Amino acid sequence: MALDLDRLSPVEQAMSRRRRWRWIIILLAAALLIWWLVFVNQYVVAYDKPIDHFRHGSIGSETANGLPILVFKALPVLYPDRMGPGGWRRFGLLYEGDDELPVGFSRRVVTGVERVWLNCSVCHVGTYRLPGQTEEHYVYGAPSNNLRLYDLIRFFIDVGRDPGFSADALVNAIDSDAVGGNLNFVERAVYRYIVFPRVQGAFLVLGRQLAFVERQEDWGPGRVDTFNPYKAIQFNFPMGPDSISEAALNGAADYPSIWMQRPREGINLHWDGNNSSVAERNLSAALGAGVTPVTVDRAAIRRVEDWMWELPAPVFPAADRIDGGKARRGEGLFTAYCAGCHGMKRDGAYDYSRRRYPGLGQVVPLPAIATDPGRWASYTPAFAGAQNMLFAGYPWRFQHFRKTNGYVGQPLDGIWARSPYLHNGSVPTLRDLLEPAADRPAVWFRGGDMLDLDRVGYRSDPGAAGAFRYDTSRPGNSHKGHEGAAYGTALSASDKDALVEYMKTL
Ligand code: HEC
Numbered sequence: 001m002a003l004d005l006d007r008l009s010p011v012e013q014a015m016s017r018r019r020r021w022r023w024i025i026i027l028l029a030a031a032l033l034i035w036w037l038v039f040v041n042q043y044v045v046a047y048d049k050p051i052d053h054f055r056h057g058s059i060g061s062e063t064a065n066g067l068p069i070l071v072f073k074a075l076p077v078l079y080p081d082r083m084g085p086g087g088w089r090r091f092g093l094l095y096e097g098d099d100e101l102p103v104g105f106s107r108r109v110v111t112g113v114e115r116v117w118l119n120c121s122v123c124h125v126g127t128y129r130l131p132g133q134t135e136e137h138y139v140y141g142a143p144s145n146n147l148r149l150y151d152l153i154r155f156f157i158d159v160g161r162d163p164g165f166s167a168d169a170l171v172n173a174i175d176s177d178a179v180g181g182n183l184n185f186v187e188r189a190v191y192r193y194i195v196f197p198r199v200q201g202a203f204l205v206l207g208r209q210l211a212f213v214e215r216q217e218d219w220g221p222g223r224v225d226t227f228n229p230y231k232a233i234q235f236n237f238p239m240g241p242d243s244i245s246e247a248a249l250n251g252a253a254d255y256p257s258i259w260m261q262r263p264r265e266g267i268n269l270h271w272d273g274n275n276s277s278v279a280e281r282n283l284s285a286a287l288g289a290g291v292t293p294v295t296v297d298r299a300a301i302r303r304v305e306d307w308m309w310e311l312p313a314p315v316f317p318a319a320d321r322i323d324g325g326k327a328r329r330g331e332g333l334f335t336a337y338c339a340g341c342h343g344m345k346r347d348g349a350y351d352y353s354r355r356r357y358p359g360l361g362q363v364v365p366l367p368a369i370a371t372d373p374g375r376w377a378s379y380t381p382a383f384a385g386a387q388n389m390l391f392a393g394y395p396w397r398f399q400h401f402r403k404t405n406g407y408v409g410q411p412l413d414g415i416w417a418r419s420p421y422l423h424n425g426s427v428p429t430l431r432d433l434l435e436p437a438a439d440r441p442a443v444w445f446r447g448g449d450m451l452d453l454d455r456v457g458y459r460s461d462p463g464a465a466g467a468f469r470y471d472t473s474r475p476g477n478s479h480k481g482h483e484g485a486a487y488g489t490a491l492s493a494s495d496k497d498a499l500v501e502y503m504k505t506l
Pocket residue numbers: 059118119120121122123124224226253254255256257258261269270271272278281282283285286288289301304305375410
């Protein structure tokens with residue numbers, strides 16, 4: 001009988017079993033690490049400059065709502081008829097220089113896929129051009145005058161329902177030269193069997209949640225219905241015809257400016273004055289951009305907040321077009337008629353003192369201000385109650401939202417850059433606002449960015465503007481209100497001109 005010299009002794013056997021276990025554990029740990037790095041950990045681009053963070057920094061909206069960047073790039077290839085050669089520009093999105101993404105889009109790698117979605121600047125960057133010039137100037141923190149969010153939402157909803165939107169079509173578009181996705185075999189399978197059904201499913205869900213937008217007036221460029229989509233998406237409020245009045249259904253609001261937030265702390269803001277806390281207004285805005293209470297990146301929002309805190313209001317871009325004498329006369333009129341509700345400049349700086357200007361940040365009841373009731377009606381006590389439950393269990397839980405009885409007198413710093421005027425953007429220029437409603441433009445065109453340096457605001461004739469026809473007789477679009485002796489509409493034409501001249505300097 002030959003000796004089996006290769007046979008392991010019992011001690012050696014035990015040691016080899018241990019080695020095997022050690023290897024299995026090491027391999028498992030490595031797999032776990034890779035899984036965590038690829039599928040759990042999220043990656044964001046960090047920007048040095050606060051302004052770049054504002055333009056493209058992620059606030060966490062991609063996690064729940066983001067589109068894979070290749071899908072974002074493929075959609076203009078798939079829908080040239082809807083978007084035209086400018087792609088996403090069709091919806092008023094702005095590309096600065098040769099940026100890969102429009103202003104207001106950020107990126108984040110989630111579950112191993114690079115996704116893009118919205119941040120604050122998509123709604124809070126304005127543009128203007130001076131008469132006779134083609135150069136487009138960007139004003140960061142100004143209301144967006146370009147963004148057509150209504151069309152953008154309708155587009156996503158339509159894509160979800162389009163029978164031609166298929167996995168094949170998507171993968172081919174991603175592989176097209178225009179997108180240059182160069183998918184390999186595995187990636188193709190991922191896009192076909194995982195990404196496509198998810199994207200289509202998300203658009204279909206959006207279509208169900210926001211079915212009511214089809215019954216709304218088109219918000220047009222530079223406006224959004226602030227709270228109705230919020231009701232539907234965050235809280236599943238019933239939005240059918242039996243559940244909401246026509247007035248409340250059409251709550252479209254103009255975008256506001258967001259500069260100089262420090263002096264706005266404690267002032268009741270949002271158009272109806274429903275919240276006095278800057279931090280809550282910011283966090284609530286982030287929900288509008290698509291973050292959820294779980295995915296919100298509070299540090300990123302805090303960084304935007306810090307930047308907005310002392311962001312100066314922009315200065316009127318044509319100093320040579322301000323008549324000093326006229327503006328001084330206007331200052332006297334403004335002090336007498338307007339400052340009580342809006343504050344004004346003192347010693348060269350805007351004065352936001354609510355002691356000196358007791359109406360600043362105070363709600364003027366709807367029957368007195370008499371502007372369009374839609375935005376006011378869309379914000380209901382039940383919704384305020386629901387909002388105050390958001391972030392329940394956290395120190396930053398909402399506590400300040402309340403239903404008010406009208407619209408609020410806000411600071412008018414940088415007002416030249418905030419056209420069109422009133423909460424629903426129904427009056428094109430400051431000079432028009434000083435006329436009684438019967439003499440304000442009844443049908444005009446918005447979406448352009450050519451400034452009218454005399455009447456102060458964007459030009460609203462069909463030629464100069466972006467050609468969205470704004471009809472003030474439609475629900476939510478009324479240009480009435482803010483009228484009568486107290487609001488300056490009974491003054492002489494030359495007094496009104498002087499007031500406008502003064503407002504150029506705010
Ligand atoms: C989808 C467009 C949109 C996005 C994105 C958005 N906002 Fe706004 N924001 C608005 C609108 C519209 C209002 C006015 C709401 C109202 O009263 O109806 C507003 C109001 C505000 C206000 C209050 C301004 C005032 O004077 O009443 C602040 C501050 C603000 N947003 C900051 C932010 C910040 C910070 C972000 C990013 C975290 C952000 N917004 C993202 C549309 C947007």
